[in-house]
Amino acid sequence: MAAKNVIGLDIGTSSIKLAQLKETKKGTQLVNFDSIMLPPDTIRDGQVMHAPQLSERIQEIFSLNKVRHKKVAVSLSGHSVIIKKISLPEMTVEELEDSIQWEAEQYIPFDIKDVFVDAEIINPNAGQGQMDVLLVAAKKAIIEEMLDVVRDARVDPQVVDVDAFALYNAFELNYPVPVEETVALINVGAATININVVADGLSSFTRDITVGGNQLTEEISKQFAVPWEEAEHMKTSSETTLSMSGVLREVQRISERVSENLVSEIQRSLDFFAATSMNANISSVYLSGGAALQSGLIDGLERRLGAEVRALNPFNNLIIDPKKFDLASLQRTAPVAAIAVGLARRGLGDR
Ligand SMILES: Nc1ncnc2c1ncn2[C@@H]1O[C@H](COP(=O)(O)OP(=O)(O)OP(=O)(O)O)[C@@H](O)[C@H]1O
Numbered sequence: 001m002a003a004k005n006v007i008g009l010d011i012g013t014s015s016i017k018l019a020q021l022k023e024t025k026k027g028t029q030l031v032n033f034d035s036i037m038l039p040p041d042t043i044r045d046g047q048v049m050h051a052p053q054l055s056e057r058i059q060e061i062f063s064l065n066k067v068r069h070k071k072v073a074v075s076l077s078g079h080s081v082i083i084k085k086i087s088l089p090e091m092t093v094e095e096l097e098d099s100i101q102w103e104a105e106q107y108i109p110f111d112i113k114d115v116f117v118d119a120e121i122i123n124p125n126a127g128q129g130q131m132d133v134l135l136v137a138a139k140k141a142i143i144e145e146m147l148d149v150v151r152d153a154r155v156d157p158q159v160v161d162v163d164a165f166a167l168y169n170a171f172e173l174n175y176p177v178p179v180e181e182t183v184a185l186i187n188v189g190a191a192t193i194n195i196n197v198v199a200d201g202l203s204s205f206t207r208d209i210t211v212g213g214n215q216l217t218e219e220i221s222k223q224f225a226v227p228w229e230e231a232e233h234m235k236t237s238s239e240t241t242l243s244m245s246g247v248l249r250e251v252q253r254i255s256e257r258v259s260e261n262l263v264s265e266i267q268r269s270l271d272f273f274a275a276t277s278m279n280a281n282i283s284s285v286y287l288s289g290g291a292a293l294q295s296g297l298i299d300g301l302e303r304r305l306g307a308e309v310r311a312l313n314p315f316n317n318l319i320i321d322p323k324k325f326d327l328a329s330l331q332r333t334a335p336v337a338a339i340a341v342g343l344a345r346r347g348l349g350d351r
């Protein structure tokens with residue numbers, strides 16, 4: 001579905017990100033990017049706990065950046081979405097649209113009445129009269145809740161996407177997609193890890209794991225007996241402020257231990273992918289999300305997966321006006337921007 005000029009609005013557990021792109025003769029330009037923190041517990045376990053507060057923050061990010069355009073693309077992740085590759089007899093797009101609700105029933109563990117279903121043909125001739133279809137189902141209640149929050153902020157949601165697909169769009173916008181290689185895109189947020197394995201240029205496995213950087217915040221908060229905000233500050237503040245006290249070393253030690261845990265979770269998903277796929281050999285990993293900065297994560301992944309792990313920079317291929325943006329601080333926030341940039345890409349035309 002094309003939706004011209006939508007702004008990417010990534011509503012995360014720890015912060016909201018806004019990204020706006022524009023197609024120019026020279027390439028894709030970054031028009032706007034910003035993120036603002038959410039008070040802890042605004043969203044918990046993927047549920048909006050304080051809807052008015054969240055709407056207020058959404059309004060704020062638009063007004064702070066003087067963004068008057070109000071059409072947005074938002075996204076879902078976690079347990080509220082199910083993505084499956086299924087095999088169906090060859091049929092036209094129209095036939096698929098007519099039958100998918102009925103076909104989907106056997107693949108969805110929820111009552112089909114409670115979900116929105118979408119499907120896309122990813123391989124029209126998979127052999128023996130079959131085609132490969134990507135089935136996406138999302139709980140209606142969760143979508144409605146999100147749409148209400150967004151509309152209460154006087155913003156018009158035009159597109160509801162899925163984090164893992166937005167991640168792919170951010171990647172494709174900024175890097176040449178390898179055609180004969182398998183790469184894993186991994187976004188590690190505060191509460192969710194989104195995985196999208198791209199084989200031969202196609203998104204061939206997606207998975208959300210409901211853990212993330214919050215695990216480390218929790219652990220620091222427990223070990224040092226400090227409130228959540230302080231723990232959050234301790235893990236993200238610059239090394240110099242902490243190194244005086246030896247606290248830094250302790251934070252790093254905890255971080256490395258917690259990261260091992262995240263690495264194991266990621267490895268488990270990738271092992272599952274490997275067991276069910278022919279393009280199992282992942283040659284490189286592109287990592288994004290705020291918690292990608294967590295000490296021990298990149299090294300741990302590299303060691304355990306035996307693949308090259310690098311940062312996914314969602315601004316890599318964008319035209320950026322140095323008069324409008326502070327380039328150094330933009331590069332610092334690059335890891336958290338991936339999903340928002342991927343969503344904003346939906347505004348550039350037919351995606
Ligand atoms: N320098 C850093 N070191 C360690 N962790 C960091 C750093 N910077 C940010 N983080 C962590 O990254 C997480 C936020 O990342 P991100 O903004 O991608 O998540 P989110 O989109 O808000 O959450 P989710 O997508 O899981 O709902 C937080 O847990 C935060 O503490």
Ligand SMILES: [Mg+2]
Nearest residue numbers: 012013189339
């Ligand atoms: Mg996120």
